[in-house]
Amino acid sequence: MYPFTPGSYAPRNGWYVAAFAEEIGEALLSRWILNQPVVMYRTADGTAVALEGRCPHRHFPFGESKRIGDTIQCGYHGITFDAAGKCTFVPSQTTIPGVYSIKRYPLVERGLWAWIWPGDPARADEALIPTLDEIGYTLPGMIPNAFYAMHVKGRYQLLNDNLLDLTHLGYLHGTSIGTPDDAATPEVRDLNERRLSSRRTMLDTPQPPLHMENTDYRGPIDRISGMDFFFPGFHSGIGEQRYPRSHPQAGQIINTSRVWHAVTPATRMTCNYFFAMSATTQERLDRAKITLKPVLDEDSFATEAIEKIIQTMDELPPELMLKSDVTAVQGRRILQAMMDRETLEREGLDAATA
Structure with a gap:
């Protein structure tokens, strides 16, 4: 499928x-x-x-x-x-x-979740669950909060793809959390047996609109954006903004946050989506819970719109891939390999009991 x-x-x-x-x-x-x-x-x-x-x-x-x-x-x-x-x-x-x-x-x-x-x-080895340290849950001075549990009418991998390709931030979320530099900046990837990681470091870049709600500073920033995908459905995101090198307070943190997206298949063509966040103050979290809901709704809308096309077309043409798709394709291959192993094990068990 x-x-x-x-x-x-x-x-x-x-x-x-x-x-x-x-x-x-x-x-x-x-x-x-x-x-x-x-x-x-x-x-x-x-x-x-x-x-x-x-x-x-x-x-x-x-x-x-x-x-x-x-x-x-x-x-x-x-x-x-x-x-x-x-x-x-x-x-x-x-x-x-x-x-x-x-x-x-x-x-x-x-942490905030029931796995x-x-x-x-x-x-069911509990050691396979991402640790709280791995996902930045235990960072000093940060307050974790559960935000939304959503049901999305689109298959689970569409949301995984969304979170593995953050080039969409400057366009789907261009009025809120992204800028065109989210797509124009090359990403650095890292892969191990637990997770697939992606980072973008944007230097002297404009602030996304929602980020300016947390500071009086209106100039350019140095910004880190990234996501760690823990297989098969948990994404731990990092957002960090600092004063740029040209600023007298160069390198000092303006804002930092961690976000967590859990994507769980519900049916074959729908999924459960859990969003949580940590920040340095409860006031900021309370504000973010309101301002980020439309952003998550945009992701849900994109997922459901794609699902409708996939289900309606008589024949789905192959995707025309771009350089920015490398991380998402890696994520797909990892999940496909997990499913292939399960199929082989199931067929081996069936053969042994036949």
């Missing part, structure tokens, strides 16, 4: 953000993840759990059911399951069939 090979749309064996930790509480939280319904809640002792989100009897959604203590009672026929996924009660009979259980997903809270592993639970 575009832009991957037929049958591929997202890796399963990987940690994705299922929710902001603050979203998970006593109420049942329903969300689709990798084409499966999932329901999340906190047990009485505060543990966040993620369970298969449908009753195995008639596929009624557990998000539309109710809690009884730490159990979920199906709102259709009253069949009840505990926080481990085990069936504990069937109103219509005294015995519980042995096949009556639902899947419990590995779920780990770290879910949709694939083989035996492979």
Whole structure:
């Protein structure tokens, strides 16, 4: 499935953000993840759990059911399951069939996020989750805040592509967070087994319009912009503005921030999008939560507009690539390789059990 090979749309064996930790509480939280319904809640002792989100009897959604203590009672026929996924009660009979259980997903809270592993639970290594140090969460003097949990009507890789190619900042977001130098400045890339990194250093460059809301200074700046993509769906962004060399305070930081974009496949053609940010003051964060919402809406609009074209055309022509596509293409190849490995492992398992 575009832009991957037929049958591929997202890796399963990987940690994705299922929710902001603050979203998970006593109420049942329903969300689709990798084409499966999932329901999340906190047990009485505060543990966040993620369970298969449908009753195995008639596929009624557990998000539309109710809690009884730490159990979920199906709102259709009253069949009840505990926080481990085990069936504990069937109103219509005294015995519980042995096949009556639902899947419990590995779920780990770290920082602002609750991370879910949709694939083989035996492979759910918590060491694969980006550390808080790696993503700049623990920087001194910075305050992390969760901003938006959004549902976007476009396949997950379209948003990954968006975040891996920041040349769009000066055009899609030209009235807010970008300038043409975001495209004109060469990027420096770095790749390791955990993440793909991109940085642009713009010297003596104009300030993006929204950046000037945080300072009285109106002159040019030296600016660093970049993103670290932790496979398969977490992007940690850096934004730093300093006085330029021509300024008496050359090199001094004007503003600095970290942003975090988590992109999780919902269905094959929709995704869940979680945006968070850290800054040096709560006042700045409160202002940014208002001013950045239209920026995120622009990304959602672009993603959904492309999705409509992809789904509507009889035949999708090949993309005409540019030099600026190198990072996005690398990201696609990494994810395709993850999916190819899963396919080979699945075929090997099927052959072994045939």
